[in-house]
Amino acid sequence: MVSRSVRLAVIPGDGIGPEVVAEGLKVLDAVSGELTFERTEYDLGAARWHRTGETLPDSVLEELRQQDVILLGAVGDPTVPSGTLERGLLLRARFELDHYVNLRPVKLFPGVATPLAGVTTDDIDMVVVREGTEGPYTGVGGVLRKGTRHEVATQESVNTAYGVERVIRYAFEVAASRPRKHLTLVHKDNVLTFAGDLYQRVLKRVAEEYPQVTTAYCHVDAATMFFVSQPRRFDVIVTDNLFGDIITDLGAAVAGGIGLAASGNVNPDRTAPSMFEPVHGSAPDIAGQRKADPTATILSVAMLLDHIGEGDAARRVERAVSDDLAERAAFGERSTSQIGDAIAKRVSG
Amino acid sequence: MVSRSVRLAVIPGDGIGPEVVAEGLKVLDAVSGELTFERTEYDLGAARWHRTGETLPDSVLEELRQQDVILLGAVGDPTVPSGTLERGLLLRARFELDHYVNLRPVKLFPGVATPLAGVTTDDIDMVVVREGTEGPYTGVGGVLRKGTRHEVATQESVNTAYGVERVIRYAFEVAASRPRKHLTLVHKDNVLTFAGDLYQRVLKRVAEEYPQVTTAYCHVDAATMFFVSQPRRFDVIVTDNLFGDIITDLGAAVAGGIGLAASGNVNPDRTAPSMFEPVHGSAPDIAGQRKADPTATILSVAMLLDHIGEGDAARRVERAVSDDLAERAAFGERSTSQIGDAIAKRVSG
Ligand SMILES: CC(C)[C@H](C(=O)O)[C@@H](O)C(=O)O
Numbered sequence: 001m002v003s004r005s006v007r008l009a010v011i012p013g014d015g016i017g018p019e020v021v022a023e024g025l026k027v028l029d030a031v032s033g034e035l036t037f038e039r040t041e042y043d044l045g046a047a048r049w050h051r052t053g054e055t056l057p058d059s060v061l062e063e064l065r066q067q068d069v070i071l072l073g074a075v076g077d078p079t080v081p082s083g084t085l086e087r088g089l090l091l092r093a094r095f096e097l098d099h100y101v102n103l104r105p106v107k108l109f110p111g112v113a114t115p116l117a118g119v120t121t122d123d124i125d126m127v128v129v130r131e132g133t134e135g136p137y138t139g140v141g142g143v144l145r146k147g148t149r150h151e152v153a154t155q156e157s158v159n160t161a162y163g164v165e166r167v168i169r170y171a172f173e174v175a176a177s178r179p180r181k182h183l184t185l186v187h188k189d190n191v192l193t194f195a196g197d198l199y200q201r202v203l204k205r206v207a208e209e210y211p212q213v214t215t216a217y218c219h220v221d222a223a224t225m226f227f228v229s230q231p232r233r234f235d236v237i238v239t240d241n242l243f244g245d246i247i248t249d250l251g252a253a254v255a256g257g258i259g260l261a262a263s264g265n266v267n268p269d270r271t272a273p274s275m276f277e278p279v280h281g282s283a284p285d286i287a288g289q290r291k292a293d294p295t296a297t298i299l300s301v302a303m304l305l306d307h308i309g310e311g312d313a314a315r316r317v318e319r320a321v322s323d324d325l326a327e328r329a330a331f332g333e334r335s336t337s338q339i340g341d342a343i344a345k346r347v348s349g
Numbered sequence: 350m351v352s353r354s355v356r357l358a359v360i361p362g363d364g365i366g367p368e369v370v371a372e373g374l375k376v377l378d379a380v381s382g383e384l385t386f387e388r389t390e391y392d393l394g395a396a397r398w399h400r401t402g403e404t405l406p407d408s409v410l411e412e413l414r415q416q417d418v419i420l421l422g423a424v425g426d427p428t429v430p431s432g433t434l435e436r437g438l439l440l441r442a443r444f445e446l447d448h449y450v451n452l453r454p455v456k457l458f459p460g461v462a463t464p465l466a467g468v469t470t471d472d473i474d475m476v477v478v479r480e481g482t483e484g485p486y487t488g489v490g491g492v493l494r495k496g497t498r499h500e501v502a503t504q505e506s507v508n509t510a511y512g513v514e515r516v517i518r519y520a521f522e523v524a525a526s527r528p529r530k531h532l533t534l535v536h537k538d539n540v541l542t543f544a545g546d547l548y549q550r551v552l553k554r555v556a557e558e559y560p561q562v563t564t565a566y567c568h569v570d571a572a573t574m575f576f577v578s579q580p581r582r583f584d585v586i587v588t589d590n591l592f593g594d595i596i597t598d599l600g601a602a603v604a605g606g607i608g609l610a611a612s613g614n615v616n617p618d619r620t621a622p623s624m625f626e627p628v629h630g631s632a633p634d635i636a637g638q639r640k641a642d643p644t645a646t647i648l649s650v651a652m653l654l655d656h657i658g659e660g661d662a663a664r665r666v667e668r669a670v671s672d673d674l675a676e677r678a679a680f681g682e683r684s685t686s687q688i689g690d691a692i693a694k695r696v697s698g
């Protein structure tokens with residue numbers, strides 16, 4: 001067996017970020033085997049912003065580009081103006097590293113309580129392919145006459161054939177690889193007619209290359225309804241950046257809570273490192289209390305392993321999480337690190 | 350007792366629209382008493398568009414302006430390009446008649462099944478005040494190099510201090526009138542920084558005039574999560590046009606389904622007639638099958654009565670609906686008109 005070394009950038013971030021990342025790394029260590037990770041930690045987040053005013057300096061961005069893959073905890077803090085760290089650090093990384101696929105599985109694991117009545121694990125098993133580099137997230141827009149009665153504030157959603165096609169193509173690949181092979185476009189094409197029409201036309205065109213995949217369309221408002229009333233409708237979803245943000249939080253909620261939702265900010269062309277992170281935020285209200293559930297981060301580590309070609313290791317981590325979840329009802333309250341220890345033990349055992 | 354005559358425009362629309370509107374009018378007749386409605390029906394929708402290419406002609410719009418109030422069923426049909434009727438008729442009416450408040454109660458009635466486990470009627474009782482005349486619904490945007498690999502499609506969200514202040518002020522009034530007096534702003538201010546910041550600043554300023562109302566902020570993605578995990582968090586919500594569209598469909602789903610969700614497109618300054626409609630769409634798949642639930646339209650009629658100053662009549666309709674819902678489990682399947690008949694009977698009885 002040849003040993004393999006992977007350069008891993010770690011951005012613990014704010015709030016519960018460092019706590020959950022510690023457990024993610026613990027599990028990564030447990031699974032490694034012939035795989036070694038050369039870790040570099042980056043102290044980005046609220047503390048650095050307070051100290052230096054920096055969110056993601058160019059020099060750090062250049063260092064990140066040299067890494068193979070990135071693990072991020074969470075960013076955002078009430079002491080920092082809303083949006084500063086989110087835009088300056090998280091979104092900047094997604095845009096600069098061209099993470100055009102934001103991959104978010106929505107899956108109900110056995111043993112996990114869902115807030116929905118009468119729903120089983122078969123009903124909730126989908127993958128949301130959220131566009132990650134355009135739409136309303138571009139930051140394009142502005143403000144005129146700020147603070148006056150005549151203020152106008154705009155936000156522009158920018159969508160390109162280039163950007164839409166590559167994410168739709170990726171979604172077809174994901175759909176083609178799954179048993180149901182069903183892809184739903186979620187948008188709001190009856191109101192956002194220009195962007196919606198572009199998504200629809202590209203979907204239709206790319207669909208010709210994937211005759212084995214069935215397709216459907218669903219307005220975003222109706223989709224939120226179906227997430228709670230008929231989640232089984234969905235197998236793979238492709239959607240724009242903002243709609244994807246909204247429905248994946250809802251997806252996390254129906255699949256047992258934000259403590260379990262993993263995600264990958266993926267650059268499928270591998271022109272820059274991809275970045276894996278839990279869907280949840282920095283949760284400053286419970287930071288430092290050893291209460292945060294590290295499961296979402298650990299599942300993000302599994303996605304990371306998959307991305308770097310370590311599918312077997314990824315499967316081992318997923319199985320360990322799944323087994324832990326199945327027995328969770330029997331455990332009492334466990335601290336962040338107790339959950340991490342238990343899963344790490346299963347992985348190495 | 351003096352008799353009062355009210356000019357009512359009726360737009361049945363497409364799909365199940367005419368079926369549910371018929372029941373709404375039945376209940377209105379049952380409640381009327383000293384109140385008479387001079388009804389004018391407008392044949393707007395898919396059929397007219399196919400016949401004449403018109404959605405909402407200027408001449409009809411001018412006639413609508415002369416009415417006191419409007420009842421609308423639903424618009425949209427698969428034979429018409431997506432968005433044509435929605436934008437040309439529904440949204441045009443909302444914008445031209447300055448329906449800057451889109452009022453959407455989200456309330457779980459006794460006896461109604463919710464998809465959420467362990468939730469009671471006390472947990473779901475909120476009012477969403479959705480902005481109705483700006484945000485991403487303006488239609489501002491365009492497309493460049495359509496159909497080529499270099500296509501760019503934009504959608505602009507336009508938000509003004511004028512527009513934001515009036516809807517926030519209305520939301521504070523609604524909150525002040527309710528027992529909990531709690532108002533939550535739902536937005537995405539960490540990404541849509543220009544628009545979100547405007548909403549935040551206006552909220553803070555107007556809040557000073559309502560010291561009895563407590564306020565909170567929630568990102569739209571987190572809000573969808575809380576709708577299913579902790580709906581009790583919310584009393585009154587104020588939000589932008591698109592976020593309001595999304596969360597009220599979700600709200601309808603958790604409060605027992607889209608068949609029950611009522612709404613008012615309200616012009617609080619009464620410079621033009623307000624328009625009441627069920628939140629659901631035209632549901633072409635079940636049109637003509639006498640299956641559609643007219644309850645949402647009947648509850649919209651109650652909101653209409655309230656708006657024209659007939660609070661007692663509104664309360665009677667609501668109570669009749671509530672009583673009907675409470676006993677629904679005991680009934681077998683009922684047709685659209687059987688439900689309408691039952692509620693109308695309770696209202697007159
Ligand atoms: C923190 C925020 C900018 C981010 C987003 O909106 O994408 C988060 O909600 C997410 O879903 O990863």
Ligand SMILES: CC(C)[C@H](C(=O)O)[C@@H](O)C(=O)O
Pocket residue numbers: 190191221425435436439440594628630
């Ligand atoms: C039909 C559509 C244009 C409309 C909207 O998006 O406002 C509908 O979804 C609604 O909520 O009334």
